[in-house]
Structure formats: structure tokens, C-alpha cells
Amino acid sequence: MSRLDKSAIVAGPGYSRWLIPPAALAVHLSIGQVYAFSVFKNSLVESFDTSLTAIGWVFSLAIVMLGLSAAVLGTWVERSGPRKAMVVAALCWGTGFLVGSAGIATGQLWLLYLGYGVIGGIGLGIGYISPVSTLIKWFPDRPGLATGMAIMGFGGGALIASPLSNRLMALYDADFVSTEPTAVASSSALAQTFLTLGIVYTVFMLIGATLVRVPPGHGDDATAEHSPGTNGALVRASRAIRTPQFWFLWVVLFCNVTAGIGILEQAAPMIQDFFRENGDSTVSAAAAGGFVGVLSLANMLGRFVWSSLSDRIGRKPTYVMYLGVGLVMYLLLALFGDSSTVVFVALAVVIISYYGGGFATVPAYLKDLFGTLEVGAIHGRLLTAWAAAGVAGPLIVNGILDTVGEPGNLVAADYRPALLTMVGVLAVGFVANLLIRPVDESHFDDHAHAAHEDRAPEEAVR
Amino acid sequence: MSTNDDHTTTSPALVAGAWALVGLPLAYGLWQTLVKASALFTG
Numbered sequence: 001m002s003r004l005d006k007s008a009i010v011a012g013p014g015y016s017r018w019l020i021p022p023a024a025l026a027v028h029l030s031i032g033q034v035y036a037f038s039v040f041k042n043s044l045v046e047s048f049d050t051s052l053t054a055i056g057w058v059f060s061l062a063i064v065m066l067g068l069s070a071a072v073l074g075t076w077v078e079r080s081g082p083r084k085a086m087v088v089a090a091l092c093w094g095t096g097f098l099v100g101s102a103g104i105a106t107g108q109l110w111l112l113y114l115g116y117g118v119i120g121g122i123g124l125g126i127g128y129i130s131p132v133s134t135l136i137k138w139f140p141d142r143p144g145l146a147t148g149m150a151i152m153g154f155g156g157g158a159l160i161a162s163p164l165s166n167r168l169m170a171l172y173d174a175d176f177v178s179t180e181p182t183a184v185a186s187s188s189a190l191a192q193t194f195l196t197l198g199i200v201y202t203v204f205m206l207i208g209a210t211l212v213r214v215p216p217g218h219g220d221d222a223t224a225e226h227s228p229g230t231n232g233a234l235v236r237a238s239r240a241i242r243t244p245q246f247w248f249l250w251v252v253l254f255c256n257v258t259a260g261i262g263i264l265e266q267a268a269p270m271i272q273d274f275f276r277e278n279g280d281s282t283v284s285a286a287a288a289g290g291f292v293g294v295l296s297l298a299n300m301l302g303r304f305v306w307s308s309l310s311d312r313i314g315r316k317p318t319y320v321m322y323l324g325v326g327l328v329m330y331l332l333l334a335l336f337g338d339s340s341t342v343v344f345v346a347l348a349v350v351i352i353s354y355y356g357g358g359f360a361t362v363p364a365y366l367k368d369l370f371g372t373l374e375v376g377a378i379h380g381r382l383l384t385a386w387a388a389a390g391v392a393g394p395l396i397v398n399g400i401l402d403t404v405g406e407p408g409n410l411v412a413a414d415y416r417p418a419l420l421t422m423v424g425v426l427a428v429g430f431v432a433n434l435l436i437r438p439v440d441e442s443h444f445d446d447h448a449h450a451a452h453e454d455r456a457p458e459e460a461v462r
Numbered sequence: 463m464s465t466n467d468d469h470t471t472t473s474p475a476l477v478a479g480a481w482a483l484v485g486l487p488l489a490y491g492l493w494q495t496l497v498k499a500s501a502l503f504t505g
Contacts, residue, residue: 016472022480029484153484159491211480290502293495345502 004209006081007220011213017138019211024131024150026208027086030201031093031127032157034062034120039165040193043176046184048109058117060390065121067387070129074380075237077126079221082134082212089127090205096120097198105191116194127205128154128383132363133376137215140227140372143364144315148307151360155300161197168193181285225455226448228371231438234448235370237377245369245439246382248432253362254385254392255429256322259330259422260355261393263348264299267292269407271345274338276411283341294345295352302353307360315365316433322354322361323430327423329354334419338412359386369439373448396421 002008037059044055077085099115102108131150139146166178173189185193218224228234240246263270268288272281283291310318333347363379370378400418401407 014471016477018477019472019480022484025484025488029487153488156488156491159495160487161491163491163494207483286501287503290499290504293499294502296495297492297499 004081004084004087006079006084006214006218009081009083009213010219011216013216015213017215020131020135020138020213021146021149023082023086023208023211024135025153025156026211027089027127027131027205028150028153029157029160030205031089031124032154033161033197033201034059034066034124035155035158036161036165037062037116039162040190042182043169043185043190044104044112047104047187047190048107048112050109054109058112061113061117062121062124063390064387065118066124066128067384067390069122069125070380070383071125072380073122073126074129074377075374077129077380078133078237078374078377081214082130083209085126085130086205086209086212089123089130090202090209092119092123093127093205094123094198094202096123097194097201101191101194101198104187104194107187125380125383129376129380131208131212132379133372133374134212134214136363136367136372136375137218137227142308142311143367144307144310144318144361147363148304148360151307151363152300152303152356154359155296155303155356159296159300165193165197168196223451226371226373226452227367228449228452229439230368232449232452233369233371233439233441233443234373234445234452235378235439235443236445236448237374237381239443239445240370240374240378240439241381243439243443245436246378248436249362249365249369250382250385251432252319252323252429252436253358253382254389255425255432256319256326256355256358257386257389258393258396259326259426259429260352260358261389262397262418262422263351264295264355265394265397266401266407267295267348269410270415271341271348273407273410273415274344274412275341291345291348295348298349298353299356302356303360306353306357307364310361310364315361315368316436318357318361319365319433320430322358323426323433326351326354327426327430330419330423330426334416334423337415337419369436371448373445396425 041052041055044058045052048055096115096119099119100112101115103111103115132147135146135150136143169176169185169189170178172192173185176185176189177183226234235243268291271291272283272285272288275282306318306322329347329351333344333351337344337347362382363375366378366382367375397418400421401410401414404410404414
């Protein structure tokens with residue numbers, strides 16, 4: 001295992017830091033597949049002869065395991081280094097598909113829960129945080145740009161996985177026509193698709209693990225030169241979760257994700273409902289599908305564009321934009337979204353780009369607050385906000401919509417209570433962001449801080 | 463490629479290859495999504 005250790009992957013002189021983003025992207029493009037899971041839903045329901053809810057739990061389980069594993073294993077990832085973490089993530093993610101494939105082939109739904117949901121979910125959590133800390137250390141001057149590139153890959157992964165999965169199912173089942181909304185692939189084709197994806201993703205992620213390096217001087221945590229936060233902070237993860245800054249940021253991420261899910265969850269039926277006259281929608285099912293595609297692009301590009309912008313305007317003002325402008329956009333959507341499809345789409349695009357941006361900018365925000373000492377582990381703990389929002393967002397939206405009818409048969413006014421609730425959620429996040437102040441010195445790690453102080457005069461002399 | 467590399471510069475071809483490895487699938491996904499998204503304006 002020594003070749004996987006952090007000490008074995010210290011970059012030599014002249015190693016290009018521009019190899020690190022593709023290494024990170026190889027992982028994030030692979031695990032981003034999880035957001036394309038819905039492409040299997042109809043076929044899985046038919047294959048297991050079960051309900052949509054029972055299949056929906058596979059995705060929910062994977063997202064909850066993502067949050068839990070990132071939180072529990074964050075410190076291990078930080079100490080083991082990116083290569084070992086990427087290899088473990090690749091093995092978990094690949095094994096998840098293989099066990100899921102066995103479950104489909106044998107008609108055992110519990111194996112799909114265990115494989116894709118639990119084992120794959122652990123791979124998601126480790127994989128998601130594995131390159132973040134390393135990217136920040138390689139790009140101390142542009143942490144938002146660096147993590148934006150990687151986390152953009154998580155959004156991009158779904159764009160690849162959706163058409164790829166459809167092609168694979170059509171390859172293994174000649175009767176499967178992906179363009180038909182009710183098309184279902186056979187169990188055998190599904191099992192083979194899972195098997196193929198498991199192998200492809202494992203190999204792709206392992207290539208990322210091969211490319212990744214830690215910057216010179218970061219092979220040993222005890223002697224590594226860490227970049228402090230904006231006020232000189234170098235804080236360990238165990239200490240960070242005892243600061244108000246961590247929990248304010250937790251609330252910020254939770255609110256931003258909850259509000260985004262409010263639209264993403266219902267995107268296709270929502271746009272049809274907003275433009276319904278006398279029972280019929282003026283937006284076709286194909287156009288509604290196109291709207292989902294537009295939102296996927298906004299989600300992906302928002303991660304890169306807004307996170308990069310945060311390097312210039314600062315993290316706090318960026319979140320003021322996500323939550324403050326997002327709040328206004330949500331309000332406009334609730335009040336005037338049904339005035340025209342152009343207005344509706346434009347507002348939704350901005351909201352979803354902020355949703356993606358919120359994910360991508362948060363590691364750099366953590367770096368500003370706590371320094372790079374254990375930023376990966378702190379990020380892992382913060383991702384529990386994502387898992388919580390993944391449960392709360394759909395619960396809030398579905399709970400409110402259930403009182404008025406079923407999405408797909410509603411009108412714009414029926415969405416107003418849910419959208420206005422999201423305005424309130426964003427307002428809470430907006431206030432939480434304003435309350436974030438630099439971390440108090442009492443939380444600084446004495447050893448790391450003293451080592452940094454000792455180095456500073458030496459560097460000044462040089 | 464060995465760990466603790468002893469070479470002094472990374473080959474530009476390696477950097478280009480690594481970016482192509484992730485860029486090509488991403489371009490495929492983007493193209494497919496653009497085709498799908500175009501239905502919003504034509505469908």
C-alpha cells in the first residue's frame with residue numbers, strides 16, 4: 001500500500017499543477033453519474049416489479065451515505081492523501097455497480113440497496129472530497145477556480161452518464177428505444193449496463209489516482225507548510241465543528257441546496273404546469289425534457305463560473321449573491337413566472353446556477369475560514385448539510401404540493417406556497433452568511449500555527 | 463510515470479492527454495445535453 005501513501009506521491013520538481021484538475025475530474029465525472037440514476041428508474045421498477053418509491057430509495061440511500069461517509073471518513077481522507085482515497089473510492093463505486101448488477105440479475109432488490117446505495121454511496125462520499133484539499137493546496141492563489149473545475153465535473157458526470165446509459169441499455173436490449181418515455185430495458189440488459197459502468201468508472205477513476213500528486217512539502221502532515229485562513233487561522237476538523245462559523249456555513253449550504261432541489265425535483269412537470277390553460281399545457285413533454293437539459297447545463301456551468309468569480313469578489317459576497325439574488329429570483333418566479341416561458345426559464349437558470357455554485361465555492365470558503373490544515377476533513381463534515389437538504393428539500397416541496405394535487409396536473413398558482421417557502425429558506429441562509437465572522441484565535445491549532453509563524457520570518461528573509 | 467518524479471518538467475503532451483481524457487467525455491455529454499435542451503426551443 002506504500003505507493004498509495006501521501007509520502008509516496010509528492011510531486012517532483014517541475015510537476016505541472018495542471019495535471020491535478022484532470023485527475024480530480026476523472027473522479028468527479030465518474031461519481032457524478034449518481035444524478036443520472038433516474039435514467040434507470042422505469043426499467044428497475046419493471047425489473048423488480050416494485051414501486052417507484054422503492055426504487056427512489058436507492059438514490060436517496062446513496063446520497064445519505066455520501067454525506068455520512070464524507071463526514072466520518074473526512075479525516076482519514078485528509079491523512080491518507082488523495083491517491084489512496086481515490087483508489088478506495090474507485091473500488092467502492094465500481095463494487096457498488098457490480099453488486100447492484102448481481103442484484104438485478106438475481107431479482108434481489110436488497111443487493112441493489114447494499115451495492116449502489118451503501119457501498120457505492122461510500123465511494124461517492126470519499127470520491128467527492130478526495131481531490132478537494134489537494135486542489136486547494138496546489139492552487140492557493142485560485143482555490144475557487146480549482147475546486148470549481150473539479151466540482152463542475154460532478155455536474156458534468158450526469159450529462160455523460162444519462163446518454164451513455166441509454167446507449168448501453170439499447171446495445172444490450174435491441175427492443176429498448178430510449179427516446180420513448182415509457183421504454184423499459186430488460187433485466188439482463190440492465191444488469192449488463194451496471195456491470196459495464198462499474199468497470200468503466202473503476203478504470204477511469206484509477207487513472208485519476210495515478211495522475212494525482214501532492215505539492216512539494218506536503219508528504220508529511222507534521223512538517224507540511226499549510227496555508228492559513230484570511231486571519232491566520234489553521235484549525236483542525238475536530239475543533240472547526242465547535243465554531244459558530246462552521247454551523248453558520250452548514251445552514252448556508254443546507255438552505256442553498258434545499259432551495260435548488262425545490263426546482264430540480266419537479267422541473268419537467270413544473271414548466272408544463274406553469275403554462276397550463278384549460279387543462280392543457282402549452283409546453284410539450286419534449287420541451288419540458290429540454291428544460292431539464294438546460295437546467296443541467298446551468299447547474300454545471302454555475303459551479304465553474306461562480307466559484308471562479310469568488311476568487312475575485314470574495315466568498316462572503318458570492319454567497320450574498322447566491323442567497324440574496326436567488327431569493328429575489330425565487331420571488332419573481334412565484335409571482336411572475338407564468339408571464340412567459342422566457343422569463344420562467346431565465347429565472348430558473350439563474351437559480352440553478354447558484355445552486356451549483358454553492359457546492360463549488362464552499363471548499364474555498366472553508367479554506368478562508370479555517371486554513372488548509374484539515375480543510376478536506378472539514379468539508380466532509382459540512383457535506384452532512386447536503387444529505388440533510390437532500391431529504392428536506394423534496395419533503396418540503398412534495399409535502400406542500402401534495403395538498404393541492406399531483407405535479408403534471410397543477411397550475412402556476414399551486415406552486416406559489418412551495419416557492420414562497422423556499423424564499424423563506426433562502427432568507428435564513430442569507431442571514432446565516434452575514435453572521436459569519438473570522439474564526440476566533442482560541443480555535444487555532446497551536447502546533448500548526450507556531451510552525452507557520454516560525455516559517456514566516458524565514459520566508460521574509462528569502 | 464514514477465512517484466517522486468526525477469524529471470524536471472512535465473511533458474506538455476501528458477498535460478494535453480490528461481485534459482483530453484476528461485474533456486472528450488465531457489464534450490460528448492455537453493453535446494448530448496445541448497441536443498436535448500434544444501427541444502425547449504423547438505419542441
